[in-house]
Amino acid sequence: MSTKKAGKKETGGEFDVGLGGIFKGLGDLVEKLSDLAEKGEEFKKTGEIKGLDKNLSGLFGISIKVGGLGADKIKVEPFGNIHKDKKGEAVVDEVREPIVDVFEESDHTMIVAEMPGVDEKNISLNLKDDILQISAETRGKKYHKEIFLKESFTKDKMIHTYKNGILEIKLMK
Numbered sequence: 001m002s003t004k005k006a007g008k009k010e011t012g013g014e015f016d017v018g019l020g021g022i023f024k025g026l027g028d029l030v031e032k033l034s035d036l037a038e039k040g041e042e043f044k045k046t047g048e049i050k051g052l053d054k055n056l057s058g059l060f061g062i063s064i065k066v067g068g069l070g071a072d073k074i075k076v077e078p079f080g081n082i083h084k085d086k087k088g089e090a091v092v093d094e095v096r097e098p099i100v101d102v103f104e105e106s107d108h109t110m111i112v113a114e115m116p117g118v119d120e121k122n123i124s125l126n127l128k129d130d131i132l133q134i135s136a137e138t139r140g141k142k143y144h145k146e147i148f149l150k151e152s153f154t155k156d157k158m159i160h161t162y163k164n165g166i167l168e169i170k171l172m173k
Helices: 021-039
Strands: 002-005 008-011 014-016 048-053 056-066 074-084 090-097 099-104 108-114 123-128 131-138 141-148 158-163 166-172
Touching: 056 099, 074 099, 099 141, 108 131, 108 141, 123 158, 123 166, 131 166
Parallel strands: 090 141
Antiparallel strands: 002 008, 008 014, 048 056, 056 074, 074 090, 099 108, 108 166, 123 131, 131 141, 158 166
């Protein structure tokens, strides 16, 4: 059954908004997260799943970036600590992957990472050529992310600040 409502085509509860595969993929993701929530005792709107282990909670999310060099360029990146193992089953790691954005500017590359709940003294940055590793560990929170950069940098050209859970790293070209 197909009906027309306010300029959108409705087909059995689905909407055709012209972006097809993206919304189907997001719908599949929501369905999988719902399945994960049934295995846990609690599922919060943030995506955090508790009840998997007394001292371990799961967080999964996606960051969708539109734009870049081509107007049709869409990049979907996961973050959190839930992923699939070799058998294809969801597992929860102790270490979370933070949300990271990389901005290429004419004179520098800016990396912004969200790592709430840690102190600046607990953050470790390791830069080797074109690979930047970000790690942080404090009571109950562990983060790790490896970022592949478009070019090589040296540590002496790196400046970083951390405030209110946001780490900003500037790599000068």
